[in-house]
Amino acid sequence: MRRPVNVAHVGQQVLSLRTARGWSMRELASRLDVSAATVNAIEHGRTGISADRLNDLARTFDVPVATLLGSHDCPESIDGDPAISAAISAFVEAGYHGSSMRTIAERAGMSLASIYHYYPSKQSLLVKILDMAMDELDWRCAVAIDGPGGPLDRLHRVVEALALFHTLRADVAYIGASEMRSFEEPERTRIAARRSAIQHLVDHEILSAVSEGSASCERPRETGRAIATMCTSLPQWFDKSGPTGPETIARTYAELALRMIDTNPARLHDVLAAANKSTKGPTQ
Structure with a gap:
């Protein structure tokens, strides 16, 4: 897992970006749909x-997340490499075996x-896509x-975090679910282990909740x-143009869990109330 977010550094970046744009604290709060107290x-970290x-902050300021975090906190962006972007679209449309390097x-x-200068084979593109995807998913889960x-x-x-990733990154999530059979060893075993580590996070929190008595699941x-x-299946049906957005789906799936x-x-009431407060920020 990646190290925890440095909230003091993020705060300094937010203050600097807000000041540079000439926005008041209240204006930024309005753009984020939170209270000025939250901003x-x-x-102030x-x-x-x-x-x-x-x-949300990155979209509001129109900057990469890495600008807010610092390079040591944020994974390499999936969107920054034209070869990777092209491979993703090709693999989604035609499948790994139906796509060629040409x-x-x-x-x-x-x-x-x-393209061969940077990626010696189609397999190297597939591995890079899944590693970058897992880096982002690891980062989201670490936060x-x-x-x-x-x-x-x-x-x-x-x-x-899982539901958001599988809606916001539905393309790479789809590749991860459909192309595991296309990985060659030892990469197949390594990528599978990274995926299993995410499952273990879910299992650990369920077992911990049962152990402390806040849940009573018979088959954890x-x-x-x-x-x-249910999260990994989202790319099979989620439509970005549909009536329900990723954030709503993520909140619904988290409550269902x-x-x-x-x-x-x-x-349950306390957790949902705390989550809602975190999303909207404290009232003034």
């Missing part, structure tokens, strides 16, 4: 920074020789685990697999 807490909040080069606007609260709070945030490991599977492990009603 103040962010700028007095509140946790979720993956969703980081993405068609990928044409999609990328590169010569075949140029989720690093937040406040107990195992139910962490499970809620991890499932949100099987339920954990079901929770992860807590209900699936028979969370104590009082604790």
